Amino acid sequence: DTASLAGAILLGIKSDVEEEVKGLYQEAGIFHLISISGLHISFIGLSIYKILRKCTGSFGLSGVITGVFLMFYAILCGESVSALRAVIMALVMMTAWYLGRTYDLLSALSLAAILLLLDSPYHLYQAGFQLSFGAVLGICLVSKEFTKAFANENKLLEMVFSNLGIQFTTLPLILYYYCEIPVYSLALNLILVPCMSLVLGSGLFALVLGFFSLSLGKFAGGVMEVLLNLFE
Numbered sequence: 001d002t003a004s005l006a007g008a009i010l011l012g013i014k015s016d017v018e019e020e021v022k023g024l025y026q027e028a029g030i031f032h033l034i035s036i037s038g039l040h041i042s043f044i045g046l047s048i049y050k051i052l053r054k055c056t057g058s059f060g061l062s063g064v065i066t067g068v069f070l071m072f073y074a075i076l077c078g079e080s081v082s083a084l085r086a087v088i089m090a091l092v093m094m095t096a097w098y099l100g101r102t103y104d105l106l107s108a109l110s111l112a113a114i115l116l117l118l119d120s121p122y123h124l125y126q127a128g129f130q131l132s133f134g135a136v137l138g139i140c141l142v143s144k145e146f147t148k149a150f151a152n153e154n155k156l157l158e159m160v161f162s163n164l165g166i167q168f169t170t171l172p173l174i175l176y177y178y179c180e181i182p183v184y185s186l187a188l189n190l191i192l193v194p195c196m197s198l199v200l201g202s203g204l205f206a207l208v209l210g211f212f213s214l215s216l217g218k219f220a221g222g223v224m225e226v227l228l229n230l231f232e
Helices: 003-011 019-027 038-056 059-076 081-099 105-119 121-125 127-151 155-178 185-209 214-220 222-231
Strands: none
Touching (some): 003 185, 003 222, 038 059, 038 081, 038 127, 059 081, 081 105, 081 127, 105 121, 105 127, 127 155, 155 185, 185 214, 185 222, 214 222
16 A cells, blocks of 8 residues: 555655645645655665765765765656755765865755756746755755754754754745645654654665565565554
């Protein structure tokens, strides 16, 4: 029952997801969980990078292999604007680590915008472009100020303000394009986003193990199935 959702989350194939389920996620303000976005790219990219770093001990080799994998992954998932934006930012981050330089989120976001708009200036008028970049701007500008003023190194408050910053910048766009307010989205994102690492990890294990044994693949995907049913 959750195969269509798993396909959307891992490979960006949303054509098999029922309209009722899509509507449910959209109305709840958690549609980004089943779209390939920065959340997916950062989890998969950082996981591969850290494993390779431990295995090879090389910043350069780990970064190159991870970067190539992420580029192919973005192509496989349909080259959505949000996925390409996340891949460009991940490549900038790994390059900064390799060169021993500080990674600046706003600079990486700006470079991603320039490269995508050079490819097609019409991206600027797409809802996906505006929402994807708006969400990161919310983290860069709004969440940062809230965290400085009120969080005082409290991790839970940092999570709340991170989500609040995203809501602050994306809500006008959601109102404009979809004419609705996802009332519970802040609370739902606080609960569900931390669970996405388990969903993605379980799904990826299922995908890989399924090539060797269908039974092992089904077993590995058990956590993903339970969590996706919980989400719904």
